[in-house]
Amino acid sequence: MTDYLIANARLVNEGQRSEADVLIRDGRIEKIARHIAAPSDVEVIDAQGHYLLPGMIDDQVHFREPGLTDKADLASESAAAVAGGITSFMDMPNVKPPTVDHDAMVAKHALAKGRCTANYGFHFGATNDNIEEIKKLDTRLSAGVKIFMGASTGRMLVDDDTALEQIFEHSPLTILTHCEDTPMIEANAQRARDLYGDDVPMSEHPIIRSREACYASSSKAIDLARRHGARLHILHITTADELDLFEAGVMGPKQITAEACAHHLFFEDSDYAARGTLIKCNPAIKTHADRMALLKAVADDRIDVLATDHAPHQLSEKDQPYFAAPAGLPLVQHAMPSLLDHVSAGHFSLEQLVTKSAHNVADRFDIAERGYIREGYWADLVIADISGQTVVDHEPILAKCGWSPFAGYTFQSRIMSTFVSGQLAYHEGKLSQGCIGRALTYDRDYAR
Structure with a gap:
């Protein structure tokens, strides 16, 4: 060396x-x-x-391996990450097979060893029926426990209230939640179909995946965490409404923390006209007022962590009508430059960027000897x-x-x-x- x-x-x-x-x-x-x-x-x-600066620790990426490697893999995306100033990443469990049991977690570590340009960690996935796996989780192998409380399918959508209660009661690690209310989204989607048929415009995306759906789910997660004393980290906040759920101030003593992602700080709903499905993501990019509220929340320490939610798809997949086009954007290569532009614009300080992209991430997930x-x-x-x-x-x-x-x-x-x-x-x-x-x-x- x-x-x-x-x-x-x-x-x-x-x-x-x-x-x-x-x-x-x-x-x-x-x-x-x-x-x-x-x-x-x-x-x-x-x-x-x-x-x-300390390298960015990205607590939320989808590098698509195993099982979805036509879109991305651990080697390609970790190389893109270091070019963007990201030195460590934590990958999500919604792959094939999903990372929802011990053997799948061990296999994922084996896939990463020797192939990642950046340092790597993996979140364990919760399901409606794997509470026993969560109770016996090997905390040396997992960064946190991820719950899809919306925007997922099959085993990865946790929509059973009894299962949610058990996960919040028994998880030995910080719980990360994707918060959107699925029944609300489905009702909004049906209204859009009734109005537009199959030709739903992208401008409907933040209406279908509405601010009400986000707030309802985030509120529910916070209630669960408070009742069970769980450490909760809510991912990719997108609305001004949700920000009122979180405390301002330094992260140290907080039981419940909030994250904002680079694309939600950069794009707004007016960009759908030019970018279309290329910026389709879940939860949806919302209004100018929401974006400005998120930037202010970074400055007043209501947002604790900055991340990417890097989730690539092939252009051929994106080049489809609204309902067929998948949600997710490739972001790691340009996340840090986009965040630095907000520093230059005076939205938040360079010290705050460092705290929320490195220090707080290391502290929130107990990462040893990194982040500073x-x-x-x-x-x-x-x-x-x-x-x-x-x-x-x-x-x-x-x-x-x-x-x-x-x-x-x-x-x-x-x-x-x-x-x-x-x-x-x-x-x-x-x-x-x-x-x-x-x-x-x-x-x-x-x-x-």
Whole structure:
């Protein structure tokens, strides 16, 4: 393994900015100081004028493996992730077969070993009938327990109230919920069919997958968590209404936390006219007012975590009528540049971006020795040029699906370098060969 000295960096970490050098040896941060004389056996990377940040830990991705590898796989999407400043990811369980028992989780780890450019973790999936698997969950292998309280099919939709009560009572890990009320959505979809037949316009998407459906489900999840004392993390909040359900302030003492995703902070319903099904996702992108409320909630610490919900599909799948086109966007390669644009626009600070994309994620999921720039921690780092540019159309799309919802955009920042467990994974526009991410490990001293 090559060792590195990152020199002359503008370090942003734990709410502070400083000028610093960082020495990396054997994959870990050995020393942080104002000036470090370069040892003869290390490679020096001059970060002059650029910011050094903890790498983003994406707590919600769909890398589609096993079983859906025509859309994506762990190797292709993790490579796209490091190009976007993401050093670790946590993959969702709705694959084939779904990750809803111990053997499936072990098999998924085996698939990832040696093939991921980024560090990796996996969420365990809840179903209506796998409570015994959840009770005996190996907490060394799982990041959290995911419940689809809407927007899924088959075994992955948990719509039985007794099952939900048991999951919230017995889950040994943080519960992550996709919150939409399925009966409400189905009723709205039928109304749209009655009105438009098979030619439903994309503008109906946030009406079908309505704000009321989101609020009803989020409220239900919060009630369950409070009654059972469960740690709850609600994914991809999309409405101003839901924000009133969450407390403002630092994440530390919170039992219930909220997440916002890059595309919900970037797009709004007026974009459906030009982007169509390319920005169809669940829950739906909603209004300008909702988007601005989400950005404000990041600034006032009502939103605790920033993520992607990267969920790629082939263009041929997207190029279908409304009901046939699947929901989901490829996002990891440009998530960090899009978030940095919000910093440049003054919506929230660079320190808050770091807290919500790295520190809080590590803390919420008990990730050991990552998420901070600290001596002794793994060197998961990003050098970002916030005065550079990323012209989306001028770059190869590394996601297997080969397209980006950000086509046509120019971001006012650029990822210069990404280090994964001390390895230079991406540098000056090129992926490095041979970078191998590691399985996330967890430091858990709580029990329920």
